[in-house]
Amino acid sequence: MNIVVLVKQVPDTWAEKKLDPSDSTVDRASVDAVMNEMDEYAVEEALKIKEAHGGEVTVLTMGPNRAVEMLRKALSMGVDKAVHLVDDALEGSCAIQSSYALAQAIGTLSYDLVLLSAESSDARMGVMPALLAERLGVPQLSDARKVDVDGSKVVIERMTDYGHDKVEASTPLVLGVVEKINEPRYPSFKGIMAAKKKPLTTLTAADAGIDTGRVGLATATSSVESFTAAPPRAAGQVVKDEGDGGVKLADFFAAQKLI
Amino acid sequence: MLAAAFGEEEFGVLDFRLSDEQEMLRKTVEHFARTVVAPQAEELDEKEEFPYDIVRQMGEMGLFGLPFPEEYGGMGGDYFALCLAIEELARADSSVAITLEAGVSLGAMPVYRFGTEEQRREWLPRLTSGETLGAFGLTEPGGGSDAGATRTRAVLADGHWLINGSKAFITNSGTDITRLVTVTAVTGEKANGAKEISSILIPVPCEGFRVSSKPSKVGWHASDTRDLAFEDITVPAENLLGERGRGYANFLSILDEGRIAISALAVGLAQACVDESLRYAKDRQAFGKPIGEYQAIAFKIADMELRAHTARLAYYAAADRMLRGEPFKKQAAIAKLYSSESAVTNAREATQVHGGYGFMNEYPVARHWRDSKILEIGEGTSEVQRMLIARELGI
Numbered sequence: 234m235n236i237v238v239l240v241k242q243v244p245d246t247w248a249e250k251k252l253d254p255s256d257s258t259v260d261r262a263s264v265d266a267v268m269n270e271m272d273e274y275a276v277e278e279a280l281k282i283k284e285a286h287g288g289e290v291t292v293l294t295m296g297p298n299r300a301v302e303m304l305r306k307a308l309s310m311g312v313d314k315a316v317h318l319v320d321d322a323l324e325g326s327c328a329i330q331s332s333y334a335l336a337q338a339i340g341t342l343s344y345d346l347v348l349l350s351a352e353s354s355d356a357r358m359g360v361m362p363a364l365l366a367e368r369l370g371v372p373q374l375s376d377a378r379k380v381d382v383d384g385s386k387v388v389i390e391r392m393t394d395y396g397h398d399k400v401e402a403s404t405p406l407v408l409g410v411v412e413k414i415n416e417p418r419y420p421s422f423k424g425i426m427a428a429k430k431k432p433l434t435t436l437t438a439a440d441a442g443i444d445t446g447r448v449g450l451a452t453a454t455s456s457v458e459s460f461t462a463a464p465p466r467a468a469g470q471v472v473k474d475e476g477d478g479g480v481k482l483a484d485f486f487a488a489q490k491l492i
Numbered sequence: 493m494l495a496a497a498f499g500e501e502e503f504g505v506l507d508f509r510l511s512d513e514q515e516m517l518r519k520t521v522e523h524f525a526r527t528v529v530a531p532q533a534e535e536l537d538e539k540e541e542f543p544y545d546i547v548r549q550m551g552e553m554g555l556f557g558l559p560f561p562e563e564y565g566g567m568g569g570d571y572f573a574l575c576l577a578i579e580e581l582a583r584a585d586s587s588v589a590i591t592l593e594a595g596v597s598l599g600a601m602p603v604y605r606f607g608t609e610e611q612r613r614e615w616l617p618r619l620t621s622g623e624t625l626g627a628f629g630l631t632e633p634g635g636g637s638d639a640g641a642t643r644t645r646a647v648l649a650d651g652h653w654l655i656n657g658s659k660a661f662i663t664n665s666g667t668d669i670t671r672l673v674t675v676t677a678v679t680g681e682k683a684n685g686a687k688e689i690s691s692i693l694i695p696v697p698c699e700g701f702r703v704s705s706k707p708s709k710v711g712w713h714a715s716d717t718r719d720l721a722f723e724d725i726t727v728p729a730e731n732l733l734g735e736r737g738r739g740y741a742n743f744l745s746i747l748d749e750g751r752i753a754i755s756a757l758a759v760g761l762a763q764a765c766v767d768e769s770l771r772y773a774k775d776r777q778a779f780g781k782p783i784g785e786y787q788a789i790a791f792k793i794a795d796m797e798l799r800a801h802t803a804r805l806a807y808y809a810a811a812d813r814m815l816r817g818e819p820f821k822k823q824a825a826i827a828k829l830y831s832s833e834s835a836v837t838n839a840r841e842a843t844q845v846h847g848g849y850g851f852m853n854e855y856p857v858a859r860h861w862r863d864s865k866i867l868e869i870g871e872g873t874s875e876v877q878r879m880l881i882a883r884e885l886g887i
């Protein structure tokens with residue numbers, strides 16, 4: 234089973250993030266860039282499927298030069314090869330444009346599964362699995378919290394508000410996973426040393442056959458008009474459980490008129 | 493690192509940067525320390541619980557195998573890689589960091605440095621995977637700095653060592669996963685009448701091996717420290733580690749390396765004090781503005797950063813010499829001495845920056861303060877480091 238995992242570099246989830254007032258985009262220069270935390274679950278799931286069923290795992294990202302660091306991390310976790318779609322023309326692409334560019338890049342690879350996480354911690358649109366499935370013309374299995382692979386049949390537990398649905402489809406397909414599906418591994422030192430020797434290919438927009446008129450900030454289908462900073466969080470109230478924690482919590486919620 | 497590259501350039505470049513791989517290792521351990529270790533630190537400290545689950549995860553990441561070749565289950569890295577990992581762990585929790593430091597440099601390293609091929613094959617795969625822990629017992633109730641005053645005795649008869657005696661404050665010696673305790677023991681008398689001291693491997697638990705209950709310590713609460721008693725323990729003659737009569741000398745060379753690792757640990761603690769103080773000084777208000785805007789506090793934090801940075805350079809430099817195979821005894825002693833005193837000073841100052849909250853155990857700086865003092869004592873006291881430096885200077 235050959236798997237392409239999509240990963241995205243985002244501003245450190247733990248750091249305080251600022252928006253650049255001049256163009257309403259995230260000020261990426263001021264914070265560390267890391268792999269979108271949820272993408273680590275996608276990488277882990279791909280590695281697990283590979284370990285159980287064989288095949289090859291390729292990570293693909295669209296992003297600036299510094300995204301190479303994140304690709305190395307994926308390689309050090311055990312991924313076989315990495316593809317980096319990087320081109321100035323792609324800067325500022327919206328979700329719809331990105332899905333077009335990524336689908337073009339995926340088209341240059343052979344795959345049974347395109348695996349990605351439900352959303353990234355910076356944009357938080359949660360639409361990429363569906364957009365990609367549509368572009369690639371393959372079924373979509375989304376919000377998976379458990380995946381079983383049996384030959385070309387993939388069965389998932391799709392997380393819902395009330396529990397889960399069991400959904401099944403045949404490869405090739407797009408698989409979107411949620412957090413908690415697994416516990417992502419940390420790269421081992423051996424993995425870190427091996428990562429440098431693994432293939433890392435760079436694709437330009439032209440290499441992937443992307444029409445540059447259809448991507449980039451100028452023709453983006455959505456844009457941020459304005460923003461307001463979130464109000465600072467007030468100090469929380471700590472409820473210490475001395476045997477009566479439940480009652481105290483209920484009292485607190487009642488006082489807030491929540492129950 | 494630190495490679496003075498005498499290439500095309502006439503005068504050469506001094507390079508203090510980490511390689512991509514070193515940086516990736518540092519970041520990986522930093523992330524693990526921040527997201528897995530730090531959230532548990534307060535509870536482990538309060539309950540004085542050994543961090544079994546964290547040790548298991550560190551084993552999976554290969555941290556216990558960092559400086560050992562792959563043929564013994566190691567990761568094929570080096571001692572500097574180990575130091576980077578220890579520094580990052582100590583930024584979150586000194587108890588976890590010392591568990592790794594002692595497990596590798598006192599538990600496994602003596603077997604790797606002085607063991608026969610058979611001993612290496614028997615012990616290293618288990619120790620380098622973190623599945624089991626090894627400990628080293630040198631200190632006795634009657635003497636730590638004067639390690640030559642060893643009273644534990646081992647007598648060779650009928651192909652077996654018969655061991656009797658006791659050891660004090662032995663790290664990692666009483667956990668559920670401890671399987672090896674290497675001890676120094678008097679095995680005879682030298683021609684000049686001095687004690688002949690040798691190292692012997694004791695697979696534990698075993699008949700006659702007694703472990704004390706946990707002592708009540710000021711800090712390092714989640715680290716395992718025990719007193720040990722040996723009552724007629726017998727082990728095969730082949731359990732001698734290294735040459736007979738070289739036990740003390742061999743152990744001193746292990747301590748030279750270990751000092752660089754302890755220095756890395758101290759740097760991690762010193763840096764954690766900067767991190768915590770910085771956060772607090774920006775947030776805490778007094779007389780209408782953040783306390784960090786008062787020069788008295790800002791300068792304190794600047795001095796803390798100065799010590800952490802300088803101490804880091806000291807251990808990098810010592811590790812660099814060690815890995816090049818150059819003499820590094822003085823540099824290791826300087827690194828250990830400077831960084832441990834920096835850690836204690838930074839912890840005291842960080843507590844001061846936090847005011848009354850710094851005295852509350854729910855703030856990490858309070859734990860750092862309690863954890864720092866041992867750094868001036870273990871693996872050679874500050875006085876011993878000064879003796880070593882002076883001796884290297886020829887006085």
Ligand SMILES: Cc1cc2nc3c(=O)[nH]c(=O)nc-3n(C[C@H](O)[C@H](O)[C@H](O)COP(=O)(O)OP(=O)(O)OC[C@H]3O[C@@H](n4cnc5c(N)ncnc54)[C@H](O)[C@@H]3O)c2cc1C
Binds near residue numbers: 627634660870873
């Ligand atoms: C938590 C913890 C973990 C430890 N883990 C281990 C372990 O895993 N293995 C192990 O073998 N040991 C271990 N130790 C022991 C530690 O290494 C010793 O405590 C240390 O070396 C000091 O020895 P001592 O306690 O006997 O002090 P002493 O040697 O009695 O020293 C007391 C004081 O006298 C000073 N002093 C001694 N001699 C001189 C001199 N000639 N000139 C000037 N000053 C001198 C010392 O610097 C110190 O200030 C551990 C200790 C602790 C507290």
